[in-house]
Structure formats: C-alpha cells, structure tokens
Amino acid sequence: MKHVLAAALLCLPVVGAAPAVAGQVFEQVKIDAGQALYNAECRRCHASDSADASYGPPLENVVGRAAGTYPDYDYSIALEASGIVWTPAALRAWMEDNAAFMPGTKMRHVGIEDRTVQDFILAYLESISARDASAITEK
Numbered sequence: 001m002k003h004v005l006a007a008a009l010l011c012l013p014v015v016g017a018a019p020a021v022a023g024q025v026f027e028q029v030k031i032d033a034g035q036a037l038y039n040a041e042c043r044r045c046h047a048s049d050s051a052d053a054s055y056g057p058p059l060e061n062v063v064g065r066a067a068g069t070y071p072d073y074d075y076s077i078a079l080e081a082s083g084i085v086w087t088p089a090a091l092r093a094w095m096e097d098n099a100a101f102m103p104g105t106k107m108r109h110v111g112i113e114d115r116t117v118q119d120f121i122l123a124y125l126e127s128i129s130a131r132d133a134s135a136i137t138e139k
C-alpha cells in the first residue's frame, strides 16, 4: 500500500499535465476518425486538396466560407443563392439531410444523423480549414 501511495505521489506532476495532453490526443483521434469517415462518405466527390480534380467543390477551407463561392465551380442556383455561411451548425444540418436543408441542391442526398460521426467529420473539415471554427458564430 505504501508503495502504491509513493508511486502515486511521484506521478503527481505528470498527472497534473495529463488533461492538456489527453485533450490534444483526443483532438487528433477525432481528426483521424473524421478523415477516415470523410474518405468513406465524401471523398469520392470532394477533394480535400484544391489541387485535385473533384466532382463537387473542394472542401479545403470550407469552414467559415460563404456557400457557393469556390472559384470557377458550377454550383446549383439553390446553393449559389442561399446566402448562408458554412458554420459548424450549417455543416451539421447539411450532413444530416442536405436535400431538406437546401431544396434544389445538386448534391446527392446524404443522411448522416449520428452526432458523433458529424463531430468527427467536422473535426477533420476544421483541420483542413484555416479559420478557427470556435470564432465562427453558430446560427
């Protein structure tokens, strides 16, 4: 018992630093999971790197971007005229049911209702966007 206590005391400074490290590890795990989900659900139509050819608009820097504004992409009228900004909340609604969120969009229906899956994909999209998502107002 004494040994356990001594070991626990010795570990204290490390334990004190653990939450920050664990937070970073968790964030990276979310991004990695999000990338795998993105590759499975979105990648065939959306390049993450704008240098690659893509059927849908590239999603690099999509977080915080005004909808329908990727240069030279031929958007539907619905998306171009929507006037929305891709906040995390708008991206969730889009993933959940893009066709209902924006009638007239030419993106085939996706229905990602699981909030955790949305969280992971969002973490990945944020990781490939320059803007700080926490600075974007949720509407």
Ligand code: HEC
Residues within 6 Å of the ligand: 038, 041, 042, 043, 044, 045, 046, 055, 056, 057, 059, 062, 066, 067, 068, 069, 070, 074, 075, 076, 077, 078, 079, 080, 086, 091, 094, 095, 104, 105, 106, 107, 108, 110, 112, 121
């Ligand atoms: C079958 C092809 C396809 C799949 C799969 C797909 N998309 Fe799309 N996406 C499109 C097309 C096409 C558009 C352009 C829609 C329009 O102009 O109405 C689009 C548009 C978008 C936009 C708007 C971007 C902008 O510049 O305004 C976002 C955000 C988006 N998709 C996210 C996703 C995410 C996240 C996934 C995966 C969960 C996904 N898409 C899966 C084809 C696809």
